[in-house]
Amino acid sequence: MEEKISHKKAPRQSPKTAILDCTLRDGGAMNSSRFSDKTARAVYDACADAGVDYVEVGYKNSRRFFDPSVYGDWRFCDESALRRVFGENPRPIKIAVMADAGKSDYRAAIPRKSESIVSLVRVATYARGLGEALDIVKHAADMGYETSVNLMATSSLSDAELDDAFGLCVESDAGIVYMMDSFGALTPRAFDNVFSRCLAAARGRGKRVGVHIHDNLQLAFANTISAIRGGADIVDGAIAGLGRGAGNCRTEMLAGYFSPRTDIRPILWCAQNEIEPMREKLRWGFAGAYMLTGIFGAHPSKAMEFMRGENGKSLAEFYDELCPL
């Protein structure tokens, strides 16, 4: 596999791994999924223009859990909203949505594939919610979609827990088994351990393997490259890294890395004109407090609270607060 990112030595062979852009879905954690139609369409068009394989446009979650006076259309992804912005999906890109285990009225929210412009339904879950997650996966598969089960917070699981969880995932109807580093806490060696366990479980069972990495330790791109080199079938990115807390691996990095199969220019345009203007308000991306939750494998919500500065603590004091000693 050729992986030199430089364009000086063209032609090169691009990795075959698929790219999924989750800007509108994971970014929804920072703005309550309140993207304008213009921004949503711009992300979709940029990804299609760039040659990205999937664009995940939001959640299929329930208004029972998310007040629609607070959360925008991309928290629910009704077909009417999808068609308003993306029409009948005329571009050569697949649309994905995510249902959260425990937060989705999935039987009502996920219609037959013939009635939807969605191609892939992803189901995110902690290990403890895997039972319901796989019920959602089964429903989506029965309705005719590509499906994935996305195991969150893998950094917090023991090897035995990882093997148990991945074992359940590969016996399910999911076509893709994803390992998520939700806390951005996996150093390269720890990443290799989780990824190799996921891969070992999925191989031979006909499952694809995906990875989704947060950037708390500034390792999102590096661990994603490691997955690509190690045989991942699909990897996640977000434009300008937009996502919860420290954010995700950047889609523009992946588009550069996968060149010439992909074109970085449309992603650069979208990052500069649609996403970066939101940074001052939404404040995603690497920061010292996110680094510390990454070091301790803690949920980024603690860092987000610290960064609101309501308690006036220093970073060193925040460290002491996280430290179990």
Place this chain on the structure above:
Amino acid sequence: MEEKISHKKAPRQSPKTAILDCTLRDGGAMNSSRFSDKTARAVYDACADAGVDYVEVGYKNSRRFFDPSVYGDWRFCDESALRRVFGENPRPIKIAVMADAGKSDYRAAIPRKSESIVSLVRVATYARGLGEALDIVKHAADMGYETSVNLMATSSLSDAELDDAFGLCVESDAGIVYMMDSFGALTPRAFDNVFSRCLAAARGRGKRVGVHIHDNLQLAFANTISAIRGGADIVDGAIAGLGRGAGNCRTEMLAGYFSPRTDIRPILWCAQNEIEPMREKLRWGFAGAYMLTGIFGAHPSKAMEFMRGENGKSLAEFYDELCPL
């Protein structure tokens, strides 16, 4: 080698690799080496408190090349300036300085070790300047210092050029041979290639091996970890990543990674109180334009010019300008 960064599973064994903090030296590229005495002392103290092994406080360059009405004391590192701030170096940390090949009056600037509080003289050079660089190394070694030769812009060299350059380095008086990724252009595989060639040349010749990585592709920490796992003897960091362009691997990341041998708290304090307040003015750190010079293996000065915005170009236009096609 244990490398899990999490503190949940203490006790752990820290890597034995030495850490060199180059905040005051590499950061000098962004402020003409005009750090206040207070900031310089704060960096020195934070590094000493944290258990960092070396603190590089500036350049040993010549006033013939750098106008002292423009450049501060840390571009020249006269013994009088060093002693004004660091006294006789009372803390358990070694002081380093860097001479640039072609820009240093090294015979005048580097006195006998007995007259200096400096322990390590590093000499930075492009491959084409290696002859003079090794003359400086010889002088510094003759004067009694630890020495290193730091090969810059390794991403721009062919395998044969790398082998030739490292071959000359290991035959020299330098105690440490450093590979620098000055342009932050090395993907993990390309990094492995350069690092392994450096290591292969140095092993058996009694030389230590060092790495210094810029963060244009957000791979500085990842490639530095790779070097640590691969047997590097010394690695560079900078507090809050302060350094030219996209900046360096963060010392706080290294201090977290090397815990419990190192204590991250003093570095966090210094980052928050001394370094981050300079960010708005100095504008170092990852940005799309630095990513693009990294992708193309170009000098970051092109990105710095772009970011001054004098020409009003978009990032996509900057990409086209860099693209050789």
